[in-house]
Amino acid sequence: MTSSRPADPPTYAQQQLRAGTMAAGLRHFLQYIQREPAVGQALALIDLSELRGPLDEAGLQSLLHEAETERDRCAALAERDTRRTEAGLAHGAACTCGHSDTLHTRHLTEDHRLPCAHPDCLCHDLAFV
Structure with a gap:
């Protein structure tokens, strides 16, 4: 019988990489919204609180x-x-x-x-x- 142990929590270095990747993506997205205000207006109508993933x-x-x-x-x-x-x-x-x-x-x-x-x-x- 094999025991399954919980996965190790991510390290701070891994979390930093994930957060940096997300920040870069959001920065790029915000630049796009500045060029295309209609995208920002559409996003303002969307509730992302239930988004999983x-x-x-x-x-x-x-x-x-x-x-x-x-x-x-x-x-x-x-x-x-x-x-x-x-x-x-x-x-x-x-x-x-x-x-x-x-x-x-x-x-x-x-x-x-x-x-x-x-x-x-x-x-x-x-x-x-």
Whole structure:
């Protein structure tokens, strides 16, 4: 049986090299932003607090996917709230199919429907009575 010991923490020299590399990259990036202010304006709209890993194309694609997923989820929840309010019903009211609104999809379809996710349900859109 082999024991796995934790990796040694980086040395100060390694940390200095990493920090210097990051500083050089940021300096170069800031020079680019000065030449292209629209890039800086676009960056001001982005919350990087959830970024895991480097700010490269893959990292940005991951952030984009997460932002689009969250946007779509919130759009579906807002649509549910709007429909519930318009029908004068309380949170969690059942759809005309009899299933709770929480059983309907959490993403609007391309034609703005919220179909029921319950197996064998034929409800194609969340509708309140």
